[in-house]
Amino acid sequence: MLSHVGMLSWSAEHMGYDLDIRSIGDPGFACGVPGGNALLGLVDAVLADGDLAAAQQEVRARLGDGALVHAAGVFGNFQMMNRIAEGTGIPIPKQRIDASVDQIEAVGLQRMIKSQHG
Amino acid sequence: MFEFDGSPVPVPDVMRETFIHHWDHLASPGATLTGPERIAVARAARGEPTTKAHPALLNLAEHLGTSPGSVFEPEVRAAADVVGDPAAVESIAIVSLLSCVDGVHDALGVDREPLPEPAPGDPTGDIVEGLKRRRTHVPMPQGAIPVAMDLIPAEGAARIAMSAPTYMPDDEMVHPDWSKPGGLVRPQMEVIAARTSWHNDCFY
Numbered sequence: 001m002l003s004h005v006g007m008l009s010w011s012a013e014h015m016g017y018d019l020d021i022r023s024i025g026d027p028g029f030a031c032g033v034p035g036g037n038a039l040l041g042l043v044d045a046v047l048a049d050g051d052l053a054a055a056q057q058e059v060r061a062r063l064g065d066g067a068l069v070h071a072a073g074v075f076g077n078f079q080m081m082n083r084i085a086e087g088t089g090i091p092i093p094k095q096r097i098d099a100s101v102d103q104i105e106a107v108g109l110q111r112m113i114k115s116q117h118g
Numbered sequence: 119m120f121e122f123d124g125s126p127v128p129v130p131d132v133m134r135e136t137f138i139h140h141w142d143h144l145a146s147p148g149a150t151l152t153g154p155e156r157i158a159v160a161r162a163a164r165g166e167p168t169t170k171a172h173p174a175l176l177n178l179a180e181h182l183g184t185s186p187g188s189v190f191e192p193e194v195r196a197a198a199d200v201v202g203d204p205a206a207v208e209s210i211a212i213v214s215l216l217s218c219v220d221g222v223h224d225a226l227g228v229d230r231e232p233l234p235e236p237a238p239g240d241p242t243g244d245i246v247e248g249l250k251r252r253r254t255h256v257p258m259p260q261g262a263i264p265v266a267m268d269l270i271p272a273e274g275a276a277r278i279a280m281s282a283p284t285y286m287p288d289d290e291m292v293h294p295d296w297s298k299p300g301g302l303v304r305p306q307m308e309v310i311a312a313r314t315s316w317h318n319d320c321f322y
Contacts, residue, residue: 070301
């Protein structure tokens with residue numbers, strides 16, 4: 001989570017997008033990445049039992065058919081990455097957490113810091 | 119196999135071929151587990167009942183497969199204490215890699231591929247010696263996700279093979295403007311990565 005929030009901020013800045021990082025924790029905010037809210041909606045539809053067909057159509061309409069199949073691939077990849085991270089227990093150094101306080105608060109990750117240590 | 123019937127969009131051949139190759143890997147004897155044991159771990163990860171592997175591995179596989187954010191060190195260490203670190207890592211790899219294949223199906227809204235029939239044969243015993251825990255649940259080299267399963271080289275290689283066609287090649291990670299032709303640009307990929315991790319309570 002924190003790693004890819006960081007990569008999102010870094011890549012969005014490089015691309016000149018007006019990212020609102022709060023959208024990752026609350027998709028009610030406009031993401032600022034082209035098609036970003038449609039992609040958030042796709043993930044939510046899969047993992048929170050939303051209207052998958054509507055979410056797929058939104059991605060196709062905004063970004064194209066190739067974007068939908070790539071989005072499905074990225075989603076699958078992070079289902080994998082999350083399980084590798086949790087299963088093997090890769091830690092995030094305290095210094096990294098301390099340096100990311102603003103992002104942690106903006107996205108609402110405080111609960112995960114607590115849960116990371118059981 | 120991997121026809122993706124009912125998918126709203128075509129699935130690239132490279133992704134299908136990667137999954138077909140992975141199914142062969144999944145069904146074959148691993149470093150510590152037989153083919154039938156590996157398929158049993160995969161069944162447990164999908165929440166299906168099975169008794170054909172050690173209960174400690176099946177319990178870990180089911181928990182990691184269905185609720186990854188609530189897996190903590192004591193549970194992983196308890197399984198590793200019973201079956202050994204290599205078998206625990208092999209099981210984590212089976213669950214994780216399967217979740218990629220299943221996740222693509224889920225996002226496309228198509229039925230998951232039936233698990234393969236297990237292949238016969240003995241475990242290979244191909245395990246890296248001398249690794250230790252680095253404030254991690256299992257032994258690994260210094261580093262992060264790319265090396266997390268390197269105790270079992272075949273599983274680390276399988277993770278690399280899976281990442282390129284689904285997300286991006288590992289050696290392109292340093293490029294903030296990388297894009298897949300006809301697909302997403304890097305920030306769009308990271309939106310999906312971050313929101314998926316948010317749902318899974320994965321702080322890393």
